[in-house]
Amino acid sequence: MNINRRSVLKAASAVAATSVFGAPSLALAQKTTKWKVQTLWGAGEDTYGMFQAFCDNVKKNTGGRLEITPFSAGAIVGTFETLDAVGQNVIQGHSTYPGYFAGKEPALAVIGDFAFGYTEPMQQNAWLNEKGGMDMIRAAYDKFNAYTVGCTWWGVESLTCKVPVRGPDDFKGLKHRGAQGLAAETIAKMGASIVVIPGGEAYSALEKGVVDTVDWSTLSVNNKIGFFEIAKFATYPGFHSMPIQDFTVNKAAWKALPDDVKAIVEQTWKEFSAYQVKKIAENDLVVAEEVKKKGVELIAWSDADRLRGRELAHEVWSEWAKKSPLAKQAVESQQAYLREIKLLA
Template identity: 35%
Template sequence: MKLLKVAVCAAALSMATSAVALAKDYTLKIQTHLSAESPNGKNAAQFAKDVESMSSGRLKLEMYYSGSIVKGTETFDAVANGILDGDMTTAGYQTGKNPAFQFLGDIMGGYNTPWEQLSWLYYGGGMEKAQKLYNKYGLQLIGWWVSGQETMSSSVPLASPADLKDWKFRSPPGMETEIFAELGAKPIVMGFGEVFTALETKVIEGADAANLAVNKSLGLYDVVKHATYPGFHSMPSDHLAINKDVYDALPNDLKSILNVAMQKLAFQHAMGTQVAVSETASTIGSEGVTLHNWSAEDRATFRAAAQKKWQEWGDKSPEARELVDSHVAFMKRIGLIK
């Protein structure tokens, strides 16, 4: 009888403890490098609203835009050190920390659509491998949101790989500079916010900035009149990563809400971007912009150069090798490469 009473008391205590945990409210401070007014920023704001709604207000996300707490490139470390709770930038910023992050930020010349890239994460073993890397640095990867293929914008025609010879353009840091240099271009690493002025003053001839719709919103096609479309060279993934200790302290239902809301964000964002890009492509010709659709053979030339660099970067760290091999195996599995 005494044992029964002890068991009942223990069960009641456990239920009471669980009830307290469920009743507790949580607030996470999350920073993105994106502006609040951009389409991406608006989608991030909707993500925060979805999380609060699904949790009945128990989990709130305080969003900080345009790197307002720390520089965008410093967000990851700020989360690891507890200054912020969440990083909503890109793994590509962390290639100096570990080259493996290149293959979680932008595979370059790999997948054709956001759906293929997200499929690697959720159905190709990508999440498990990525999680090991994030956990090593004290973060928990929640998921990706992928806009789709980006466009190269230029003041001179870019009809084929031959046109890359001596082409001076803005490039993000990382593996991309090496791929384009191999094809004869002259990449110059500069910040995203510098692109318009650099094009306008002819410091550069072109830029790898963003997708066609975003480039137009930035005014790039007021300055240059050539672009590659459909895109094929770059499809960056933005991530949401939470401080692991903070994530582990959340009740399981709130963890599930974060993960499900992230997948909804990825789905809606990819669809919305595709509509915006397609609309832009159908109207931009009237503004004097020429769209260059590279042939299958020309795209293969770029992909071959990219795949060569994958292997070189894969040798830079054990984690990079694991991710490269995983991507290659999945691409073979779905018929993207032989």
């Protein structure tokens, strides 16, 4: 179950290999469609910059026929309000963690982060595109007048901690920042109190002692935010959580696009996804060495503790399967796929 440097980069490169580069060019200038899309990322985060580049590439690859203006977390509506805004066409899309909307459809959490399940993005990428997962997330969003163009990942997350968390028992009595979904509930079973706040508020919460541990992103993203100025422990390599970042748009806005523009947007997203997964994985390896020199202790859970975490996650998976028919389908489908690839007995 241990993940080494070589496997991280191999997995990232595998995702990149699924992309076909070079979106088609357009010979004729046509009517420009303009969209506003809000992300889950703060303006200063590398991941926000990557999404900005995706928007720039959409404009370039469509010959200016579609212009997407990106907005950082909270810039137009609250982080947990973007789905309503997309459905009502206040914004034309969001790129966020679907589990934020688990209260509307539990399957969005089950698909959004099948906690303690996958060990690398390529695995869930295959489930989405080869085992029906993309149909499921589209069905989940469809009832809210929204359509998912594609999904990506920022990688397997690391926990940032003010105190060492060397295994499940060390969560007892801690206050943990987590998002709605399976990862937070699994950590709650380990004894932590869960504080649900947007990721953009995590630094302040950690600094003020509102939380002791933060589940936000990968090592390099967390370092860029400045978490390690106030917390000197992190779990690494990550293992517990690998959230999806979806690109979901207003259904009518999507249908209004010409078919060739839709195809270009889909292709440009695939290229963006491949780049983001690979780049963050590379950044994490570099930052791991940098933060150790600054006194940050990187903690790798033992195989036995990882197994205990997965056993608790099994309980959470079963609980979420009862929340809706689509959640049940998503749980059972992912469990079957994990058995197929030998991650479950």
